[in-house]
Amino acid sequence: MYRSPERFLGLAVVMMLATGTPDPAGGTFPVEDIRQAVESIRLTVESLDATKSETRDDRTVTVTLTSDVLFALDKSDITAKARDRLAKVAEQISTDSAGDTVKIAGYTDDQGTDAYNLRLSQRRAEAVRGTLAGLIAGRSITFEAVGHGEAKPRVPNIVGNKPNAKNRALNRRVEIVYTAEQ
Secondary structure, three states: OOOOHHHHHHHHHHHHHHHOOOOHHHOOOOOOOOOOOOOOOEEEEEOOOOOEEEEEEOOEEEEEEEHHHHEOOOOOOEOHHHHHHHHHHHHHHHHHEOOOEEEEEEEOOOOOOHHHHHHHHHHHHHHHHHHHHHHOOOOOOEEEEEEOOOOOOOOOOEEOOEEOHHHHHHHOEEEEEEEEOO
């Protein structure tokens, strides 16, 4: 959009009259010191196949792995492929963690009953906890595992009144949360 210099000059004169600032011929204008608090910066990196993401918010790190990578359908046994992924996460926690508590949260999609999904997500969180604890032996880290079932979906399971398979896959996940060293 084109804006003329005359329009800006007119706006400046109106603002000076409204605020009581000196005439520009005087050559000085009061300066206001504007300060704004910086919000924390949140960085999320997602794999191209959307099976893993990592979010950093201040010192909190959340590694999210889709359940399809970790488990067979409707199961809570860690797959061989998942062990490789979890070994990388364990190495990351070993080098990056402040050594406090690692929280593991399991989630499901909206298929099945609430009670069943809650139990399945708890078993999956416990399976990841057990694998990570075995891989990070010798460090003073406490592991907590909790299942949330279909609560807190990342994206809607139903879009346009239709079930969405891709969204459901993203909602079947395990989140590993820890505090990074400063």
